[in-house]
Amino acid sequence: MDIQVLKEYIESILGDTTKVFIIGHNQPDLDSLGSAIGMYELMRYLGKEAYIIVDDDKKYLEAGVRKLLIDTVRRKREAQEKSPFIQKNKYIKEADKSSLVIIVDNNNIDRISIKDVLNLCGHTIIIDHHKINGKTYQSDYNYIDKSSSSASEIVELLLTAFNYKYSSATATALLAGMHLDTDRFQAQDRISDRTCEVWYRLVHDQKADRMYVKKLFEQKFEKACARGLLKYNRDGNKKNTEIVSEMIYDDKGMPVGIITVSYTRDKFNPEQIYDSVDIAKAAEDMLNEGPANISVVMGFIKENELQISLRNTLKPISAGSIMEKVGGGGDEAKAASQIIIEDGNKIEKIEFIEKTIRQIIKEELAENYLSAAKVESIGPEPKKINVYKR
Numbered sequence: 001m002d003i004q005v006l007k008e009y010i011e012s013i014l015g016d017t018t019k020v021f022i023i024g025h026n027q028p029d030l031d032s033l034g035s036a037i038g039m040y041e042l043m044r045y046l047g048k049e050a051y052i053i054v055d056d057d058k059k060y061l062e063a064g065v066r067k068l069l070i071d072t073v074r075r076k077r078e079a080q081e082k083s084p085f086i087q088k089n090k091y092i093k094e095a096d097k098s099s100l101v102i103i104v105d106n107n108n109i110d111r112i113s114i115k116d117v118l119n120l121c122g123h124t125i126i127i128d129h130h131k132i133n134g135k136t137y138q139s140d141y142n143y144i145d146k147s148s149s150s151a152s153e154i155v156e157l158l159l160t161a162f163n164y165k166y167s168s169a170t171a172t173a174l175l176a177g178m179h180l181d182t183d184r185f186q187a188q189d190r191i192s193d194r195t196c197e198v199w200y201r202l203v204h205d206q207k208a209d210r211m212y213v214k215k216l217f218e219q220k221f222e223k224a225c226a227r228g229l230l231k232y233n234r235d236g237n238k239k240n241t242e243i244v245s246e247m248i249y250d251d252k253g254m255p256v257g258i259i260t261v262s263y264t265r266d267k268f269n270p271e272q273i274y275d276s277v278d279i280a281k282a283a284e285d286m287l288n289e290g291p292a293n294i295s296v297v298m299g300f301i302k303e304n305e306l307q308i309s310l311r312n313t314l315k316p317i318s319a320g321s322i323m324e325k326v327g328g329g330g331d332e333a334k335a336a337s338q339i340i341i342e343d344g345n346k347i348e349k350i351e352f353i354e355k356t357i358r359q360i361i362k363e364e365l366a367e368n369y370l371s372a373a374k375v376e377s378i379g380p381e382p383k384k385i386n387v388y389k390r
């Protein structure tokens with residue numbers, strides 16, 4: 001891919017363009033937001049009225065992303081400029097045939113919030129580094145370079161192709177995007193010589209704030225602490241995690257061992273909204289840190305949407321087949337389900353769902369563990385079944 005071609009394409013259509021709308025994927029990450037901020041600054045430099053569309057509710061954004069977004073708005077306000085960010089409804093009001101939409105860090109049409117109103121604008125461009133697939137949108141010009149570490153890397157190359165000395169704040173946002181998608185420059189296979197050149201320009205020429213980027217990633221750590229609060233008891237006898245032992249029997253019906261299942265949900269703030277990934281990770285943590293062979297974590301991911309994540313270490317139990325019974329799915333080791341909880345007594349409803357899952361697991365164990373000899377660990381960190389000594 002040649003960045004000059006992208007530059008020339010943008011120049012060729014910009015004369016007829018009045019407004020530019022930049023959009024990353026839904027539930028934006030730091031690369032999506034960082035590359036959007038970079039394109040915003042370029043469009044402003046080229047004299048265009050520009051906007052970044054983020055239609056996600058701020059409170060559901062990942063902590064680091066939310067911080068970068070809020071700090072960007074604050075910085076603009078301090079410089080007496082308007083916020084770059086708008087929501088979908090503003091796009092619908094403002095877009096017309098002289099508008100350009102630039103999609104960054106995404107080429108999947110299902111992952112943009114303005115999918116159904118994309119035809120309001122006259123032109124579209126994609127700038128991305130993800131694989132193309134059946135959902136790839138064919139814009140007027142698709143610049144998709146899989147050899148780039150990140151969309152932020154491509155946007156930096158474009159800024160440089162325009163010979164534009166972008167601000168330190170934009171360098172910082174782009175650096176955050178590259179950090180995320182290269183796993184903080186640990187993922188060797190995603191880093192090229194070009195990645196290193198871009199990094200050098202961001203940090204040394206444009207003075208990206210490396211300490212700030214570090215803090216954005218620490219926000220993730222704070223979330224990990226939130227995960228800890230979800231798992232462990234906060235007060236006296238009340239516990240968020242309950243360990244349940246299920247007996248297993250031999251062929252003669254004699255009890256020969258115990259399988260432990262942990263059930264976790266936030267009993268102190270039952271309506272607390274968690275990140276979907278945190279719930280899944282908490283279920284993994286329960287296997288790695290606790291005595292459980294099977295762990296179940298339940299928590300809200302939206303006001304009325306409950307997620308159940310299940311992790312399992314034992315064959316022939318299948319996490320997927322348990323979750324299928326409550327409308328979800330997965331494989332042997334990992335499975336999940338998302339359930340819409342209509343208004344009414346939410347807590348009662350969660351308790352009922354938990355009871356149902358306990359029953360399903362009990363039945364699943366009864367079906368599969370008539371003989372303890374069948375039990376086989378499928379890891380990742382195998383826990384021994386507590387077998388009775390007789």
Ligand SMILES: [Mn+2]
Nearest residue numbers: 031105151181
């Ligand atoms: Mn990316």
